[in-house]
Amino acid sequence: MAGRYCSLTQQSAPAFAPGLTAERRGALGGGSRMWVNGTVLHYCFFDRDTDASVIPVPGTGQSRRVSWVGTEEQRDVVRECFGEWQGLGIGVSIVEVGDRSEAELRIGFQSGDGSWSAVGRDALRAGVNDRTMNFGWDLTAPGERGTALHEIGHALGMLHEHQSPYAGLLWDDEAVYADLAGPPNHWSRDTTFFNVLRKLDRDEANAGVWDPQSVMEFAFPSGLILEPEQFRGGLHPPGTLSPADKEFVLRWYPPAGPASVPPPALVPFRSVPLGLQPGEQADFVVEPPETRDYTVGTFGDSDTVVVVFEERDGEPRYLAGHDDGGTPHNATIRARFVKGRRYFVRVRLYSAWGPGQTAVMCW
Structure with a gap:
C-alpha cells in the first residue's frame, strides 16, 4: 500500500504570447515560480477557532467545520524544518509572524485534507484568509518530519522529483491508479496523474539529473515501478535534505553578500x-x-x-x-x-x- 502523499493543486498553464522561442519558454518554465533572492518570506499559523473549512457530511445534507489549527508540537516541527532550510545559508530569509496579513505563507493543519503547498510565488495568488500550505496528518509521528521539509521545498519553488523527465521511471500506470485510489490517499485518476505519472518539462525539473534521495521524492512500495529494475521493489528516500536539494536551493538563492556592502543606488531618471x-x-x-x-x-x-x-x-x-x-x-x-x-x-x-x-x- 502506498504511503500518504503530497497532493498539489493543478494550476492553469501560463499564457505565453505566441511565437516564443524554445529558449524563452525554457527560461520562463524554470524560473517563473521562484522568489527573487533577498526576499524575506513571512509565515504564520492559523490559530483561531474560526479558522476552519466547512465541509459536507455525506448523506445528511448538513455540513461541519473542520479546524485549521494545529497543536503546538506540530507547529514546532514546521518551525524546525523552516530553520533547517534557512540554516543552509540561502539568500531568502524565513520569519514567523503572528499577523496573517503580513505573511506570504499561511499554514493550516486540516486533518483529512492532505498535505500540500503552493509552489513558490503561486502563494501570492491566495487570499489573505486562505491557506497556502496544509498538513493533513500528524507531523510528530515517526518518519513524518520529512513531510514538513517537503512542503517547505514546494514553498521555495521545488517540484516533485519522481516527475522529473530525467528519472527514466516506467510505471505500471493502472497499478499506480489503483493503489492511490485506496486508503490513505483516496485520489482520483486526475490527481494521481498530476502528482505522480505526469512528466515535467525539462525546464521545470529541479535539476538536470534525477535524485532518488531528494526530500521532494515520494516513497513508493513494490509493484508500481517497472523500470529501472533496481526500483521494482520500491523507492525509499530517507525523508531528509539530500546534497542535490541543498545544491538546488543554494543555486537559486545564493547567500547574500556582506552586509557592509550595500546595493548600488537607483537614482531617479538615471538608467x-x-x-x-x-x-x-x-x-x-x-x-x-x-x-x-x-x-x-x-x-x-x-x-x-x-x-x-x-x-x-x-x-x-x-x-x-x-x-x-x-x-x-x-x-x-x-x-x-x-x-x-x-x-x-x-x-x-x-x-x-x-x-x-x-x-x-x-x-
Whole structure:
C-alpha cells in the first residue's frame, strides 16, 4: 500500500504570447515560480477557532467545520524544518509572524485534507484568509518530519522529483491508479496523474539529473515501478535534505553578500545597464528625494521579474511586483515612495534576446 502523499493543486498553464522561442519558454518554465533572492518570506499559523473549512457530511445534507489549527508540537516541527532550510545559508530569509496579513505563507493543519503547498510565488495568488500550505496528518509521528521539509521545498519553488523527465521511471500506470485510489490517499485518476505519472518539462525539473534521495521524492512500495529494475521493489528516500536539494536551493538563492556592502543606488531618471545572464539577479536601493508616485521599469528585449520592497523596522517588506515573462512588454511598477524611507528593487532576468542592452530605471 502506498504511503500518504503530497497532493498539489493543478494550476492553469501560463499564457505565453505566441511565437516564443524554445529558449524563452525554457527560461520562463524554470524560473517563473521562484522568489527573487533577498526576499524575506513571512509565515504564520492559523490559530483561531474560526479558522476552519466547512465541509459536507455525506448523506445528511448538513455540513461541519473542520479546524485549521494545529497543536503546538506540530507547529514546532514546521518551525524546525523552516530553520533547517534557512540554516543552509540561502539568500531568502524565513520569519514567523503572528499577523496573517503580513505573511506570504499561511499554514493550516486540516486533518483529512492532505498535505500540500503552493509552489513558490503561486502563494501570492491566495487570499489573505486562505491557506497556502496544509498538513493533513500528524507531523510528530515517526518518519513524518520529512513531510514538513517537503512542503517547505514546494514553498521555495521545488517540484516533485519522481516527475522529473530525467528519472527514466516506467510505471505500471493502472497499478499506480489503483493503489492511490485506496486508503490513505483516496485520489482520483486526475490527481494521481498530476502528482505522480505526469512528466515535467525539462525546464521545470529541479535539476538536470534525477535524485532518488531528494526530500521532494515520494516513497513508493513494490509493484508500481517497472523500470529501472533496481526500483521494482520500491523507492525509499530517507525523508531528509539530500546534497542535490541543498545544491538546488543554494543555486537559486545564493547567500547574500556582506552586509557592509550595500546595493548600488537607483537614482531617479538615471538608467542602469543590467548585464545579467539568464537566472541572474541585480539588486538596487532607492532613497527617494521627495514623496510621490514613482515608476520602476526595465528596458530592452528581455523577460524579467521586478519586485520592490519597502524597508520597515530594518527589514525589506514586499510592496509590489511585476513579471513580464512571455509578453512583449517590459516589467513596470508604479508605487508611492516616501522621502526618508528606503526601498529595494530586485530584478531577475529570465532571458534576453535582441542586440541592445537591458536596463532598469526609476522615474
